[in-house]
Amino acid sequence: MLNFLEKNLPKIVLAPTTIVMVVCMYGFIVWTGLLSLTKSRMMPQWDFVGLDQYRRLFANPRWDVAVDNLFVFLILFIIIALVLGLFLAIFLDQKIRAEGAIRTIYLYPMAISFIVTGTAWKWILNPGLGIEKLMNDWGFVGFEFRWLVEQDMAIYTIVIAAVWQSSGFVMALFLAGLRGVDENLTKAAKIDGASTVQLYWHVVLPLMRPVFFSAIVILTHIAIKSFDLVQALTGGGPGYASDLPANFMYTFTFNRAQIGLGASSAMIMLFGVLAILIPYLYSELREKNHD
Amino acid sequence: MTSLKLTKYNIGRAFIYLILLFFAFLYLAPLYVMFTTSLKDIEEIRSGNLMALPIDPTFYAWKKAWSSACTGSECNGLAPYFWNSVRIVVPAVIISTIVGAFNGYVLAKWKFKGSEFLFGALLFGCFIPFQVILLPMAKLLGMLGLANTVTGLVLVHVIYGVAFTTLFFRNYYVGIPTELVRAAKLDGAGFFAIFRHVFIPLSAPIFVVTIIWQFTQIWNDFLFGVVYSGSGTQPITVALNNLVNTSVGGKEYNVDMAAAIIAALPTLAVYVIAGKYFVRGLTAGAVKG
Amino acid sequence: MxxxxxxxxxxxxxxxxxxxxxxxxxxxxxxxxxxxxxxxxxxxxxxxxxxxxxxxxxxxxxxxxxxxxxxxxxxxxxxxxxxxxxxxxxxxxxxxxxxxxxxxxxxxxxxxxxxxxxxxxxxxxxxxxxxxxxxxxxxxxxxxxxxNVHRVNWMWSNPEVYASAGATIPTTWDDFMVQAKKLQAAGFVALAHGGQPWQDATVFEAVVLGVGGADYYNSAFVDLDMDALNSSTTLEVFETFGNLRQFVDANSPGRDWNVATSMVIEGKAGSQIMGDWAKGEFKVAGKSVGTDYVCTAAPGTSGAHTFNxxxxxxxxxxxxxxxxxxxxxxxxxxxxxxxxxxxxxxxxxxxxxxxSRAEFDTCAHDSMDAFVSASASGSLVPSFAHGMAMSSAVGGAVTDTATNFFNSDQSAADGVAQLVASVKAAM
CATH class of the missing domain: 3.40.190.10 (Periplasmic binding protein-like II)
Structure with a gap:
């Protein structure tokens, strides 16, 4: 008996997490999947109607906007945050004075919820109060910055705020990665006559691959959950021009009494994540196992 | 020749400093706006410039936000909700970190058939939008008799935090040489003994990273807090949202801003004080994917 | 269940x-x-x-x-x-x-x-x-x-603004366009508005009632009669609603309703279409009804009462x-x-x-009288912008259409088409 326990201890330790995961993640996904096949409105009801909700979803113009926005947001947000984070990390890695202070400044937005900074951002981006007014007050009379109130541009203000919040964290990840690079390697490259740019491009960056991996996983995670960001900054507006799928789902499920439709949008979101993430996770994790 | 090189080098350094300071300025702007606004009176906010320093700084707004601002029909400021948050965050962080440590330990060093799959499944679980699980979780909590209790809210945070804590610990422990485990096994040490005597002493950096991450996530949570708390046990983010949306006789932006900073102080403090260890902890292996 | x-x-x-x-x-x-x-x-x-x-x-x-x-x-x-x-x-x-x-x-x-x-x-x-x-x-x-009973179809105006622009407070939507031009020419914002979906819907609702009348309102937006929804009246509603875009300042998206109200209070804007809760803002600012601000029914809706x-x-x-x-x-x-x-x-x-009516002010008295008379004449209608007329699904669809229309340069015909399609989909 004791032997059995001893032998299976690892499995026993993992068991609670596994059970919780099966119920509270995958169980709930299945629950939502089933719900998306019903005509539930105010509350879950189990009258199945097939793929009706999905048909409604795809016919909804607001959903189109939300999906387009997600692509714009996801791509821009991840690329800008990665590039900015990487460059700040490289610059900060040049034996900078007051590195600690600067690093903290870059990192702090991650510590604050958007419920908190939303109002400040709204002011800064508002043409009548923020940057535009400031520049005009300073004498740049023709200066215009009114993305927040323009239907085509509002989504980019979400990108700005999201990059602000997360790029410092990406910087920290890269900085940590750079500190882990073997100095002998860079010395050797320099002896071979590599310029700084060559050194970073050919030697250091390839070593950063696992950092890219972590950063992309975390940024995707943040992007898909960027719900409070939209809520606090634009409320989805002007009109519903800056809606993201998470906001769409929330509104239709809880405020519009269309739980079935909300569930179908949630499933599409999950499939989307699945389609992007699974191949990536698979290839990355697989390769590492071969190392 | 050397002097020329030196200048070139200096220009480069200056450029780097310039860029770094420029971005530092950009990153600080929102906090600066919030902080200076919280020290102004309403008249000054209305008439003045967003970036201007307060003419006559006053802590009126801070006092009010902490002890007497209205959140709905209660007017006790943020103070009571601050402690609610502490009561939720502390147990949730401790439990999810410990569970994550054990999970990570098993997934890194005690692999069994299917454990890799389990890890993948857990990792994917990080990506579920939380809006999806609100209703089924409410039902589950109701069945467990934990609906709208602090315990229920802690449980929810632990459940959805464990995926991340496990990821952190697993990635960190993968970097610890397996030889250490083998040697300890030969010495007759068991599962727990190895964990305690070999892994725990090496784990300080990753504990720091995980605790900071979890603390930030849970302290800043609004969605779970608003849905699963009962009246009287609402966390500070919910109270802040109520406060900002409560206006009795005109909006007091200075109080809103002071309240916002108060709500953010603990996480800010954690980043400022422990930020150094955070980056060190990441360096020590958390980023090795 | x-x-x-x-x-x-x-x-x-x-x-x-x-x-x-x-x-x-x-x-x-x-x-x-x-x-x-x-x-x-x-x-x-x-x-x-x-x-x-x-x-x-x-x-x-x-x-x-x-x-x-x-x-x-x-x-x-x-x-x-x-x-x-x-x-x-x-x-x-x-x-x-x-x-x-x-x-x-x-x-x-x-x-x-x-x-x-x-x-x-x-x-x-x-x-x-x-x-x-x-x-x-x-x-x-x-x-x-x-x-309580709110009356939603109110227009709150600053008489000084109107006087200094040589304009009069309009009582029909056609007249509104004329007066609004005068206000704009004098450098005022004609319509104080917060561009949030529910506020867009509030104005839309006032236009529906003002242009189409109570019978149309009821058949199209309460009974959801598809013929009424897909009619030339609806087209006219969208045209009028679209005309209002030019009278709102560019910074309105996302603005809170009370911030828009303060534009009227401070004499920056002429009027705001908003329910009677706006009165509280005037009161807090120490303004008195009749002299500092005026409450009139939204253009074309006098005698009617949109209740919430x-x-x-x-x-x-x-x-x-x-x-x-x-x-x-x-x-x-x-x-x-x-x-x-x-x-x-x-x-x-x-x-x-x-x-007792004694403690209430003249705006409230107007509202009480309109409630009684509109009830008798059949022009007492539920406010759809405030969730009184339709299920939340359909109400949401109408709000989506209104807010999207108002914040884009969609044509009136497209607006009607989207309205009909989305109402059908949400039913």
Whole structure:
């Protein structure tokens, strides 16, 4: 008996997490999947109607906007945050004075919820109060910055705020990665006559691959959950021009009494994540196992 | 020749400093706006410039936000909700970190058939939008008799935090040489003994990273807090949202801003004080994917 | 869901017994503790919060403890999320701020408590106008108590602005366009507006009523008659609504309604189309009606009344003391004291008859008179922008269409097409 326990201890330790995961993640996904096949409105009801909700979803113009926005947001947000984070990390890695202070400044937005900074951002981006007014007050009379109130541009203000919040964290990840690079390697490259740019491009960056991996996983995670960001900054507006799928789902499920439709949008979101993430996770994790 | 090189080098350094300071300025702007606004009176906010320093700084707004601002029909400021948050965050962080440590330990060093799959499944679980699980979780909590209790809210945070804590610990422990485990096994040490005597002493950096991450996530949570708390046990983010949306006789932006900073102080403090260890902890292996 | 129905039937039995006790309690105004009410609401701003506090004090005099459960923001969006989660976990609050057809939706699911005995004991059927009591009943039984009647089709104007621009306050939409041009030429913002979806819908609703009239309003936006929705009148509505785009300043998207109101107060803008809650903002700013600001019906809607009734719906409770407290609360809400104080604070008019008019101002008197006369002439219509006319699904679809139209350069014809399509999809 004791032997059995001893032998299976690892499995026993993992068991609670596994059970919780099966119920509270995958169980709930299945629950939502089933719900998306019903005509539930105010509350879950189990009258199945097939793929009706999905048909409604795809016919909804607001959903189109939300999906387009997600692509714009996801791509821009991840690329800008990665590039900015990487460059700040490289610059900060040049034996900078007051590195600690600067690093903290870059990192702090991650510590604050958007419920908190939303109002400040709204002011800064508002043409009548923020940057535009400031520049005009300073004498740049023709200066215009009114993305927040323009239907085509509002989504980019979400990108700005999201990059602000997360790029410092990406910087920290890269900085940590750079500190882990073997100095002998860079010395050797320099002896071979590599310029700084060559050194970073050919030697250091390839070593950063696992950092890219972590950063992309975390940024995707943040992007898909960027719900409070939209809520606090634009409320989805002007009109519903800056809606993201998470906001769409929330509104239709809880405020519009269309739980079935909300569930179908949630499933599409999950499939989307699945389609992007699974191949990536698979290839990355697989390769590492071969190392 | 050397002097020329030196200048070139200096220009480069200056450029780097310039860029770094420029971005530092950009990153600080929102906090600066919030902080200076919280020290102004309403008249000054209305008439003045967003970036201007307060003419006559006053802590009126801070006092009010902490002890007497209205959140709905209660007017006790943020103070009571601050402690609610502490009561939720502390147990949730401790439990999810410990569970994550054990999970990570098993997934890194005690692999069994299917454990890799389990890890993948857990990792994917990080990506579920939380809006999806609100209703089924409410039902589950109701069945467990934990609906709208602090315990229920802690449980929810632990459940959805464990995926991340496990990821952190697993990635960190993968970097610890397996030889250490083998040697300890030969010495007759068991599962727990190895964990305690070999892994725990090496784990300080990753504990720091995980605790900071979890603390930030849970302290800043609004969605779970608003849905699963009962009246009287609402966390500070919910109270802040109520406060900002409560206006009795005109909006007091200075109080809103002071309240916002108060709500953010603990996480800010954690980043400022422990930020150094955070980056060190990441360096020590958390980023090795 | 069946389980819940059975439970609520059991509760109804208990209700009957405890209501008798509750009415007895009320009669003797005892201060013995009579349980607790947990009230979910999102009344956190201005006069609303003060009004809630008054109810709280009233109840505590009657021995009922008030547990405040305020969830602000998003026009109740967060509050609805909380309510649904709590209902599904089997732990609903005692009462929640729900209104209009949503009350029916909750009733349908069997979550609501029957407070018919309180209503009978206090003669609600005779105190409440039929339009009000209809909304409060599910299957003929009272399940909710109304606190007020808002009139939504108001236009708040700054007469000084109009005077200095040589313009007059318009009474039709055609005239509005003419006067608005004058205001703009004089450097004012003609229409103070906050570009949030519900505010866009509020203006849209005023245009629907002003352009199409009450009969059209009812058949298209209450009965959802597809022919009426897909008619030339709707096209005309969208054209007028589209014309308003030019009179709103560029910074309006995302602006809160009270910030828009302060534009009128400060003399930066001519008018705002907003419900009577806007009055509170003028009052706080120390302005007096008639001289500093004027309330007139939204263009083309004089004599008509778009009503928006706030109410508390009561959720079935499992213990007797909560039910008792619930009944006391219901009775208290319909009391003349509360109806007077609450509505003076909130800018609305009492939901019940027999409340003295003396303390109310001229705007409120107008609203009361319009309510009675519109009711007689058939131009008393439910506000769809505020969830009184349609299910939340259809109402949401209309709001989406209106806000998307107003914030883009969509043509009127496309607007009509999107309206028809999205209403069909949401039904």
């Amino acid at each position: 069946c389980g819940i129905n059975i439970i609520s039937m059991e509760k109804n039995m208990k209700n009957t017994i405890s209501t008798l006790a509750a009415t007895a309690l009320l009669a003797s105004t005892t201060s013995v503790s009579a349980g607790e009410v947990e009230v979910l609401h999102w009344w956190t701003s201005g006069g609303e919060a003060a009004s809630v506090n008054y109810l709280k004090d009233k109840l505590s005099d009657a021995g009922v403890t008030w547990t405040d459960f305020a969830v602000a923001g998003g026009g109740g969006e967060n509050a609805m999320t909380v309510l649904k989660s709590r209902a599904i976990s089997g732990n609903p609050p005692t009462a929640a701020q729900i209104k209009g057809p949503s009350i029916q939706e909750w009733g349908e699911l069997g979550f609501l408590a029957d407070i018919d005995d309180v209503a009978k004991a206090n003669d609600w059927d005779n105190l409440l106008p039929a339009v009000v009591s209809d909304v409060m009943k599910h299957n003929g039984k009272y399940v909710a108590a109304p606190v 009734i706030d109410s508390f719906a009561f959720f079935a409770q499992s213990d007797a003391s909560s039910t008792e407290a619930q009944n006391i609360m219901a009775a208290e809400i319909l009391g003349t004291d509360f109806q007077t104080v609450f509505n003076l604070n909130k800018g609305s008019i009492p939901a019940r008859l027999g409340v």
